[in-house]
Amino acid sequence: MTLVQLKHFVVLAEAGSFVQASKVLYLTQPALTRSIQGLEDELGGRLFDRLGRRIALTPFGQEALQRARRLVADAEALKQTGKGLHAGLIGTLRIGLSSGPGALLSVPLMLHMGEHHPRLQLQISRGNTSVLVDALREQQLDAAVLDVRSVRPAADLAIAQVFELAAGFLVRPDHPLVQLGRPATIRDVLAYPIASTPLSDEVARILIGRYGPQANPDDMVTLRSDETLTIVEVARQSQAIVLTAHAAAPGLVPLRMAPALDATARFGLVTLSQRQEAPALRILREWLGRWVVQNGAA
Incomplete structure (x- = not known):
């Protein structure tokens, strides 16, 4: 068994056909077939079921794919570690950003990489927390900055550099609830559309603890999106109320509430605990630490 055979196996599983995988690998189909058959012989089991021109992973193949x-x-x-540094770190850094971190970090991170590490290939993937955790486990990402309240504890995940940002209900400066002359109640808030990304169970408990069952996000939130920028823009253009981190919503103002919400968004850097880190990940760690300090995150 060789790394070349394992790479052939991974590419074939992702491509779904020998024709497409051969094109990606610049191999002839007979050469790819021999490589896969040799790997199957050595592993002692079939990796794929052949269904005419289509293929499908066998149960054994599905298990082997994760390890491969x-x-x-x-x-x-x-290999990237061996290349080391040359006119700035070279290689690829694949980062996942969930909704809140995506709105906050995507642009400044890309600006920093473009200016200080122009030869480093930065790939940013956006998605909800569960999708990005799956991508991390499948080795499609090197790390992800996520809402750590939504990450289920697991032995294979390491969470570091956790930081918090003030969060709450935000509205346009000319919103009617800003003009009340008093803090708004949850009853006042519920008279308007409420926009939010998916919220963790912990945040739901905080809201219900402050304002009662009527603040359950399942019922209270009427405009849902996985993308923070979308819900913030909706609030800018309407009388909708958005529930998000203050820093993610420039141009909006926090709504004074009675009782005060005093909530935070909690984000952190998530990696696989047993995986050797990509060399460039240290750049992200250093940059994220500076960003947290510069933006007054706790």
């Missing part, structure tokens, strides 16, 4: 991806990714990370 890990080995191929670790080998690539080792």
